[in-house]
Amino acid sequence: MKFTPLGRLATLATLALTSVLSINSTALGQQFDETELNQNEVIGVARPYGGNKYDLLVIQQIPGKRECWRETGSNPIVVEPLLLEYDFTGICNRATDSNGYSIRLDDQDYGLNYLLRIVERNGELVLVGTDRSDSSKEIVIARTGGMAPGFLKFQLEPGWEFSKRTYGEKVLGHFYFSGDSVEIAQGGQAPPTITANNPNSSVTFGDINRDIYRSEIQQAVALGFISGYKEDNTFRPEAPLTREQLVSMVMEALQTIPNVSMTSSSAKPAQLFSDVDSSRWSAGKIAWAQQNNIVSGYPDNTFRPTQPVTRAELMAVLRRAAEYAQAQKGLAAQLSMKQTPANFSDVSPDFWGYELIGQMSGYCRVASPLNETGNTFAPSQPAQRNYAAAATFRMRECVITQTPSATNSQPQ
Structure with missing residues (x-):
């Protein structure tokens, strides 16, 4: 990514390796609540792809606007x-x-314990929640009532409705399929027997059980700004993150920060880059991030959405996102140091991201050593999904804990 490095930090010193920033997962889960929705303004849809496969789409009509579906x-x-x-x-x-x-x-x-899936049974599509640790356990949530070509509407079973996730007083973009056991039973269905919610459980994804970033990955998934792969219930922690995936993740993370407003245009996003068509899934997000100075493209007017992001580029985007969030909260955009900045052995002063990486290492250790060991950062290596999720989570927590007085202080 093409970024302008920050002004040089006055002092860079060796960072003492301290414990990774973490928040109690149980407390995090307890912070989520829900708010009711007008059930006539939201639908669940089975969207066909790849022949006879379907994925789930939720659409909400904003009142007073032209219709979203027929x-x-x-x-x-x-x-x-x-x-x-x-x-x-x-x-x-x-x-x-x-x-x-x-x-x-x-x-x-x-959300951490059950995976939403669409299955075809007895001549209709059924939306079920499957226990991630025991696929034989499932909850039936909605049905299409038949089969036909195209997009099919799910009709919720008795006792289920749509709601939206809230965090404090902030309504998030995350939808709930929200059930009430008493109403489900009154509707004639057996109340679901569901595994107790335990955000500290290792059943979220089998491939992160021994990952050093496991706790932060789980908290990022719980907040809803990154997810696993539904086809095999994996997270793929060492897979590289692409540029468009990074934009999506960072924007979703910003939406979970109290008092941060995601202002947007009322017009369909223009094609800002020659390789990002306006119909691409990430086009609106890339346009918003570019317009708010969080990302930029290349001199040839391309964005290269599927290109892997380097660890240095990840830091550049997270810095700009943190500055945006702090400004939205009424704080100084300049990031204040929480720790002494690191002096990574493989990031030389003539590297474009030298000062940037040092700054982000002092900002709640958003920039940390490769695999959290040693004193190398590997700035030009692709950013893997595990570290990207952890670094984004740290950025979010640092913004949330920032106070007006803290923005004017620097470590001594």
Whole structure:
């Protein structure tokens, strides 16, 4: 990514390796609540892809705006989505993956424990929640009532409704399929037997059990700004993060910060880069991030959305995101140091990100040694999903704990 390095830090000293920033996961889960929605303004849709496969799409109509979808027929109801691409038009809200929706039952959030899946049974599509640790356990949430070509509407089972996740007083973009055991039983269904919610459980993803960033990954997933792969219930912690994935993750993280407003244009995003068509899933997010000085493109007017992000580039985006968030909270945009900045052995003063990486190492250790050991940063290596999730989580927590007086202080 093309970034302008920060002004030189006055002092760079060796960083003592301290424990990784972490927040009690149980307390984090308890901070989530929900707010009711007008059930006529939100639908769940089975979206076809790859022949006979379907994924889940949730669409919410913003009142007073032109319609987001049309419905025809019954059993099944066929849906015509009128806004298929992700954008910020102020007309529809949309969630397309497990970053955007999860199960809530009896006022408990089960996003870490249950995976939403679409299965075809007895001539219809069924939306079920499957226990991540025991695939034989599932909850039936909605049905299409039949099969037909195209997009099909899910009709919720008795006792289920749509709501939205809240964090403190902030309404997030995350949708809940929210159930009430008493109403489910009154509707004639057996109340679901559900595994107790335990955010510290290792059942989230089998491939992060021994990962050094496991706790921070789980908290990032709980907050909804990154998710795993639903096809095999893995996180793939060592997979590289692409430029468009980074933009999406950072924007979703910003939305979970209290008092941070994600202002947007009422117009469909223009094609700002030659390789990012306006219909691309990430186009609206890239446009917003570019307009708010969080990312930029290349001199040839490309963004290269699928190109892996380096660890240095990750720091540049997180710095700009933190500055944006602090400004939104009414704080000074300049980031204040929480620790003494690091002097990484492989980041020389003539490297473009030298001062930037040093600064972010002092900002709640957002920049930390490769695999949290030694004193190398590996700035030009691809940023893996595990570290990207952890670094973004640290940035978020640092912004939240920042106070007006702290923005004027520096470590001695």
